[in-house]
Amino acid sequence: AQSVTQPDIHITVSEGASLELRCNYSYGATPYLFWYVQSPGQGLQLLLKYFSGDTLVQGIKGFEAEFKRSQSSFNLRKPSVHWSDAAEYFCAVGLHGSSNTGKLIFGQGTTLQVKP
Amino acid sequence: DTAVSQTPKYLVTQMGNDKSIKCEQNLGHDTMYWYKQDSKKFLKIMFSYNNKELIINETVPNRFSPKSPDKAHLNLHINSLELGDSAVYFCASSQDLGSGQYFGPGTRLTVT
Numbered sequence: 030a031q032s033v034t035q036p037d038i039h040i041t042v043s044e045g046a047s048l049e050l051r052c053n054y055s056y057g058a059t060p061y062l063f064w065y066v067q068s069p070g071q072g073l074q075l076l077l078k079y080f081s082g083d084t085l086v087q088g089i090k091g092f093e094a095e096f097k098r099s100q101s102s103f104n105l106r107k108p109s110v111h112w113s114d115a116a117e118y119f120c121a122v123g124l125h126g127s128s129n130t131g132k133l134i135f136g137q138g139t140t141l142q143v144k145p
Numbered sequence: 146d147t148a149v150s151q152t153p154k155y156l157v158t159q160m161g162n163d164k165s166i167k168c169e170q171n172l173g174h175d176t177m178y179w180y181k182q183d184s185k186k187f188l189k190i191m192f193s194y195n196n197k198e199l200i201i202n203e204t205v206p207n208r209f210s211p212k213s214p215d216k217a218h219l220n221l222h223i224n225s226l227e228l229g230d231s232a233v234y235f236c237a238s239s240q241d242l243g244s245g246q247y248f249g250p251g252t253r254l255t256v257t
Contacts, residue, residue, distance in 0.1 A: 034200040
């Protein structure tokens with residue numbers, strides 16, 4: 030069955046420090062992969078996406094993610110975290126196929142706290 | 146302009162009532178979705194419509210009935226509300242899988 034695992038439920042980093050949020054997926058076909066951010070009381074905003082091509086993808090707000098097929102991972106990174114990055118981060122796999130097209134399977138989310 | 150909008154933002158109601166949540170997108174997308182986010186922030190798809198046609202219907206109680214009057218609107222009607230229906234409901238839209246989904250601000254439903 031398809032699944033997405035975000036091993037870290039909660040991460041705290043200091044402002045200005047680097048960040049890596051982990052995401053592992055299980056899916057039999059070539060995955061469509063996404064990272065979303067949810068600020069408190071808000072909807073989800075798409076940070077970046079991958080489905081083919083260069084395995085290092087750039088997103089908004091200075092985020093990037095690297096797809097590693099051998100590790101079934103799609104980790105999110107940012108070189109220097111800002112206080113405004115404090116939010117909930119979700120990794121998702123997009124399913125394709127006649128009965129599943131467009132369906133997103135989300136990970137459990139990682140809460141990012143930023144210390145001043 | 147808001148790309149995906151939902152009304153109401155908050156909904157407090159009693160068990161047994163019937164309520165509706167409305168969603169509209171002005172992105173010209175063909176596909177719209179409803180997701181449920183529980184108290185642990187876990188997100189799960191409920192329904193998906195493509196050009197007014199139901200294409201994904203997860204294991205959701207039949208008290209939940211989506212309706213798409215046109216491809217820019219996808220409403221969610223819930224009958225006989227139960228305590229367990231309390232959650233945040235998100236509407237989303239997309240043009241295709243690769244472009245990603247765009248989410249509305251959510252509707253926080255509280256059933257007392």
